[in-house]
Amino acid sequence: GAVVSQHPSRVICKSGTSVKIECRSLDFQATTMFWYRQFPKQSLMLMATSNEGSKATYEQGVEKDKFLINHASLTLSTLTVTSAHPEDSSFYICSATSGTDTQYFGPGTRLTVL
C-alpha cells in the first residue's frame, strides 16, 4: 500500500516552454501533497505544500507564479513549471500523506531545460 506515482519520469523541453508534472496517490486518498526539488548530490528542498481544494503554501524563496501547483482531487496534484529556463533543470519529487504521520514519495521527475 501507500504507492505514489509521478508522470513523466523524465522530460526535456526548450527554454521558455511550460512543463506539467503529475503526482498521483494510487491506493490512498492524499489530503496533503508536497513538492520537493533536489539538485545533484544534494538533499531535498521543500517547495510547497498543497491541500486538496486549497491554494498551495509555498516556501520562502519559491516563486508561486513560476511553479504552479494544483491539487484538484484527493489523488492528484500537478506542478507546472512555467516559462522554464535551464536553471529550472532539476529532479522534482512529490510526496503524499493521508493525514497520518508519514509521507510517501513518488519516484521523481527529471526535468532538463535546454
Added chain:
Amino acid sequence: AQSVTQLDSQVPVFEEAPVELRCNYSSSVSVYLFWYVQYPNQGLQLLLKYLSGSTLVKGINGFEAEFNKSQTSFHLRKPSVHISDTAEYFCAVSDGRAQKLVFGQGTRLTINP
C-alpha cells in the same frame, strides 16, 4: 526551527560488515524522526520511523535505529550490509503537526566487495 545534521557525507564499508549512519537533530518541540533511502534516479523509500514508544525502531531490509533524546540523535544501523544497500540515506524530522519534513544532507553508503 528544526534542523537535521548527518555527520558523514560518505561512508564506505566492506560487504557483510556492520554500519552506522549518524543523525543528530535539533527541535524545540516533540519530534517524529524518519530514515529514508534513495537509490539512483529514484524517489525516497521509507526505511523506518520513530513516533513514540520504544526507542529502538526496526525497519525494512534489516535496518534499525535508536532514538536518544538526551543526545538528540537517531543513528541508523545494520549489523551486516550487502552490495544492494549501496544508496543515499536521508534522515528527516517532523514536528508532526505541520507534517513538513526537514531533511539532513544525506549520507552516501557505498558497499565494497
